[in-house]
Amino acid sequence: MFQARLTETSGLARACLHGAIRDDGALADAMRYATAGGKGMRGFLVMESARLHGVNDTRSVWPAAAIEAVHAYSLVHDDLPCMDDDDLRRGLPTVHKKWDEATAVLVGDALQTLAFELLTHDAVGAARVSLISTLAQAAGQSGMVRGQALDIAAETAPMPLGLDEIITLQAGKTGALIQWSAEAGAILASADPKPMRDYATALGLAFQIADDILDVEGDARTVGKAVGKDAGAGKATFVSLLGPQAAKTRAAELVDQACDALAPFGADAETLRDAARFVIQRDR
């Protein structure tokens, strides 16, 4: 039931995104390839938080497509040999393996640009500037890119990171975009974003703990990318710091917190509660 709704809604965001990629040879092919797979969780969060705030899909599908473009750009660049050096993503060769590194750099660059272009669409309405400004903050030097820079610095640091440092790193690297996604519906409706922010803060951390657990316990074929990389590299993660059992307990507590934050919306928010539960139950 939840899976079907996730697939259907993220499909709307992906169709919008693919409609905005102009047919232009290898670059466009690689942009479509880079945005073809994945769960589409961020775009789903945008559209569900919009629905919760009474905002139509015809408006919310643009920011949903935009956040999927930003997420895809970050993965394409993160997979580069000079970054995480991954050959496999979502069960398929990464962009620099299927094409080359130059194409991967340009695909990421063009997807980021496209994200901001999507947010200027007329249908988005009066919230356009606010969404662009908050997305730039979430994606840039104080958000996602900051998290990535901390992650890279940690690889050459003399000591593995501690728990507080991992939380700061992940709040940037994965948390910032998830938070923007959940808040986007409130911003579209000019409503108070606080409940969505509290939901997203807990959700983002649960999401990352679940990712760390998948890196240890997941199956590479199901997960669709290499697993065991963090432990192999001696990298500090929630699992290495807490142990697998305490990490699972912590993730479950965070999901409860995320669900509680939606109390003001009552039963209307059940889909977003399902999303939070899904985040720690998924196998990829």
Added chain:
Amino acid sequence: MFQARLTETSGLARACLHGAIRDDGALADAMRYATAGGKGMRGFLVMESARLHGVNDTRSVWPAAAIEAVHAYSLVHDDLPCMDDDDLRRGLPTVHKKWDEATAVLVGDALQTLAFELLTHDAVGAARVSLISTLAQAAGQSGMVRGQALDIAAETAPMPLGLDEIITLQAGKTGALIQWSAEAGAILASADPKPMRDYATALGLAFQIADDILDVEGDARTVGKAVGKDAGAGKATFVSLLGPQAAKTRAAELVDQACDALAPFGADAETLRDAARFVIQRDR
């Protein structure tokens, strides 16, 4: 006289850009480094076209800073080993030489994000969405990144490009941002952008021909980057296709065209005419 005005005005744009880079370790240092040098021609064009349209510096300095951020991001990524593989830029080591490739990828990414954030500043006013939308088109898959993709494809093509193909490539790679810069003042003033567009189309092409001439005739120490690369790589350029003398004649004709396009503004546009003349006289 013109040089002094260029230095002063581009300094305003750079100060605005540097003020927006948050103090955050190596990433911020490398972002400042990547935006410290250069002529600042694009930001200058934004502010001068704004002045011509009666728009205050306090408004135009934000789009001026934004276009310099986009230009700097494109240089940092273009210099990467998987792209043009340059060690020297503006007389200093490129970002991936001074730091590393991962930092260069992230610096470029963060500078692009910052550009869009700068355009959301309140001072920019009602033109914000229009400037963001047009910048995304100029920088993305139909503009600059398209030009870069064509440039990379040309390196492995069986035949050198012809003149029409070089013009298409350069219209994307360097022309699109120069055109946006010149049109930004008209957009800020809600004025007809046609005269500025005609000016910029001629100027952008003259700029690129001058760059090709510098690659053949310039001194690496003055130019601040490696010269002779295009001829060494057997790459088709305006100089290789037209010969140096005809290329200079063509550039001078284009500057005349650019100046003529400003006729509706009379003597008020003299600074922008000086800018066009400067573009083909510069030695770096």
